[in-house]
Every structure is written in C-alpha cells, then in structure tokens.
Amino acid sequence: MTHSDPSSGAPSRVVIHPDKQAVADAGAARLLTAIIDAQAERAEAQLALTGGSMGSTIITSLLNQPGREAVDWHRVRIWWGDERYLPAGHPDRNDTQNDDAGLTALGLDPAKVHRVAGPDSSGSVQDSADAYAADLRRYGLGAFDVVMLGVGPDAHVASLFPHHPAQRITGAIAVPVEDSPKPPPTRVSLTFEALNRTRAVWFLVAGAEKADALAAALAPGATAWDVPAAGVHGTDDSVWLVDQAAAALLRH
Numbered sequence: 001m002t003h004s005d006p007s008s009g010a011p012s013r014v015v016i017h018p019d020k021q022a023v024a025d026a027g028a029a030r031l032l033t034a035i036i037d038a039q040a041e042r043a044e045a046q047l048a049l050t051g052g053s054m055g056s057t058i059i060t061s062l063l064n065q066p067g068r069e070a071v072d073w074h075r076v077r078i079w080w081g082d083e084r085y086l087p088a089g090h091p092d093r094n095d096t097q098n099d100d101a102g103l104t105a106l107g108l109d110p111a112k113v114h115r116v117a118g119p120d121s122s123g124s125v126q127d128s129a130d131a132y133a134a135d136l137r138r139y140g141l142g143a144f145d146v147v148m149l150g151v152g153p154d155a156h157v158a159s160l161f162p163h164h165p166a167q168r169i170t171g172a173i174a175v176p177v178e179d180s181p182k183p184p185p186t187r188v189s190l191t192f193e194a195l196n197r198t199r200a201v202w203f204l205v206a207g208a209e210k211a212d213a214l215a216a217a218l219a220p221g222a223t224a225w226d227v228p229a230a231g232v233h234g235t236d237d238s239v240w241l242v243d244q245a246a247a248a249l250l251r252h
Ligand SMILES: O=C(O)[C@H](O)[C@@H](O)[C@H](O)[C@H](O)COP(=O)(O)O
Pocket: 050, 051, 052, 053, 054, 055, 082, 083, 084, 094, 149, 150, 151, 152, 156, 157, 158, 159, 182
C-alpha cells in the first residue's frame, strides 16, 4: 500500500504483517539486508535504534536471524533516536533494554555503540544532548542508513511529542526533553533535522492502541507539531511496518 506523504510529497509505503512478532521479524530481515548493502557501498553502516517494546523485540529477532553471520558487525555504528536520561545500566534506559534483548551478543565493536550520557556521566540533560550531538558530528559520517522508530499512541517518535516545545528547537542535532508525557520525564532526543538525515526510515508499529496514530500520520496535511511521526522521512525510503491491528483504520 502507498500513501502520499504529508509533508515531502514522497510516497510512504505501508507493509502490513499479521502481528507484532511478524513486524519485528520482517524488520530484522530487512535490517540485515540494509546493513549488507550499506557495507558494500561504504566503510560502515550507520543505524539509529529505537526504544520502547518494539526496539527490544526487533533486536531479539535480529539475534535469531540465520543471515546475521553475513554482516560484518565491526563495521556497524549504532546510535539511538532517543534515550531516557537515567544512569548507565538503569533498567529503564533504552540502551539497557536493547542490550538485554541481545544487542551485546551481536558482535558489535563497543567503541561504535554510541550511548547517550546519563546523569552519572553528564552535568545536565543539556550537556548530555550537546555531547551526543558532538559525537554524531564526529562519527556520524553524513547520514544514517536506517533510522528505526517506534511510534506512541499519540504519534510521538523518539522523544518528540505532540505540542512539546522540544520539537521547536531548530539548528540542533540532539535536544533535552523535560516533562515528557511518557515516563521517565527527562530524555534526550534527536531532532527532526537529525532523524531526517537518513536514507531509510522504518516505523515499527503494532497494536490496536496505535491505529489512530498510524491513520493520523498518513493523513494528508498531517503536521509534525500535531503528529510527530509525520515529520520524519527517509531520502530514499519511508516504510511503515505495521501489524493488522494497527492498520485497522487505514483504507485498503
Ligand atoms: O523512549 C521511548 O520509549 C521511545 O524511544 C519511544 O519513542 C518509543 O519508541 C515509542 O513510545 C513506542 O514504544 P512501544 O514500541 O513500546 O510502543
């Protein structure tokens, strides 16, 4: 299914899978191919991972993909679209949850896994965002190959929430987010400007509680201020990998 993209005019593709596990398995299989393709063209594949339950489910799927041996994991650089501002190793951090789901077992070079500093290693959430932006400028090598994004029931992506002032900060790569409506309240997020520096963006969405968000993001005229998921586009590809429950309100 293709939909005309609300702000860029490029089509977003929607691929409907039976359930959440199938969305994660399809995402993991696509990711292996995308990494192998990127490594054939460039020194490194650059990925931005997502938090939330989908972020961990896809990592576990990746670990179980037979084709994962075909990837040179030392030539993969890992970033996060957002992080919860909590100390290193905290069970509610996105990176900790991804680690526990199997990220550490993939064979990545730890020096290429770029974690957002928490309160244990930064003076403030602003300092943490600035340090992450500096890291991206230094090692980001231009553009992500793939940005993966879970989507909240309010259509937030990363930690960019509807009508939240952090969305309005321009000229920045990463921003502090305070008073997040989703706990924990303090976070660091990549901005739209940073997330949009990607060849491909994949939205990973499952569950009936996401149906409104999916329909809103694909509706003509949707704005990022109201519907943050509508504000991210890949230069080559924007794909919504969704399950049937999340797709319930789309016209087929
Ligand atoms: O810190 C976070 O929680 C996320 O990065 C957030 O943007 C998440 O991806 C969505 O809320 C979807 O989460 P689910 O996949 O759990 O629904």
